[in-house]
Amino acid sequence: MKRIRSGSALLLAAMLWASAAFAWSFGVCGDSRNDRNGVFPRILAAVSDSDMEFLLHTGDLERPGGTRSWAAFKAKTADFRKPLHVTVGNHEIHGGTREEFARFFGLPAASYGFTHKNVRFIVLDNAEGTLPAPLLAWLERELAAHPKGKNGIDRLVVAMHIPPQTDGIFPHGTKTGYAEQSVHLLKILLKAKVDLVLCSHEHMQMVDDWSGIKVIVSGGAGAPIIPFQKYGFYRIDVTAKGIRETFRPIPKTAPRPGK
Ligand SMILES: [Fe+2]
Numbered sequence: 001m002k003r004i005r006s007g008s009a010l011l012l013a014a015m016l017w018a019s020a021a022f023a024w025s026f027g028v029c030g031d032s033r034n035d036r037n038g039v040f041p042r043i044l045a046a047v048s049d050s051d052m053e054f055l056l057h058t059g060d061l062e063r064p065g066g067t068r069s070w071a072a073f074k075a076k077t078a079d080f081r082k083p084l085h086v087t088v089g090n091h092e093i094h095g096g097t098r099e100e101f102a103r104f105f106g107l108p109a110a111s112y113g114f115t116h117k118n119v120r121f122i123v124l125d126n127a128e129g130t131l132p133a134p135l136l137a138w139l140e141r142e143l144a145a146h147p148k149g150k151n152g153i154d155r156l157v158v159a160m161h162i163p164p165q166t167d168g169i170f171p172h173g174t175k176t177g178y179a180e181q182s183v184h185l186l187k188i189l190l191k192a193k194v195d196l197v198l199c200s201h202e203h204m205q206m207v208d209d210w211s212g213i214k215v216i217v218s219g220g221a222g223a224p225i226i227p228f229q230k231y232g233f234y235r236i237d238v239t240a241k242g243i244r245e246t247f248r249p250i251p252k253t254a255p256r257p258g259k
Contacts, residue, residue, distance in 0.1 A: 026054050028233060047080075053117075200218055203223050
């Protein structure tokens, strides 16, 4: 009996170790333009000084202005030693083109994919407030090429600057037909069993359930925040049990690092 008990304890310990070993986390933020309160540098510092493995920025990095603005963003993030994945936002295509943006940040295109550990990320360019059919067809092909449960992929995450239109989110600055395009997007996400959609553009923090798909809007990295909302970012934990988000506020009134 004693041997059975110690065997069970060992098995439990091994299971806990395995689950902890495969758990990892990353940060997500958006809308760091016009950052008058030094929020974005404190987000970079918080991710740097943590076990979060990278930062995903969901767009509107800087004021409009093309290469000059992107260079300012690069200068601000020069000391950040972890990977920083960027998304093209509507501000990025004012004063610059999406092709220039992709070239500047060394991306294959403004819409692109990358794999980190057991998660496939797909970053979509919807900076113009549309989800055109060719973009959604590309997304469908990307998801088909990296299906869940194959080649080490356990989770699927889609990032895009402008949130989809859901029952609870009505993004501004979208073009006619965005509601129907969002439904088309939802069908694709459901078919591939996508776990999470990450976006910003609305200067607020919000978690929505979109027919079973979690949508996180994190638009508080420095741009003027809407009333009763907080600056900050989300920590996303990827565990054997699923994906869990934790909002990390960055108080506007806190002292800046080194001051
Ligand atoms: Fe935006």
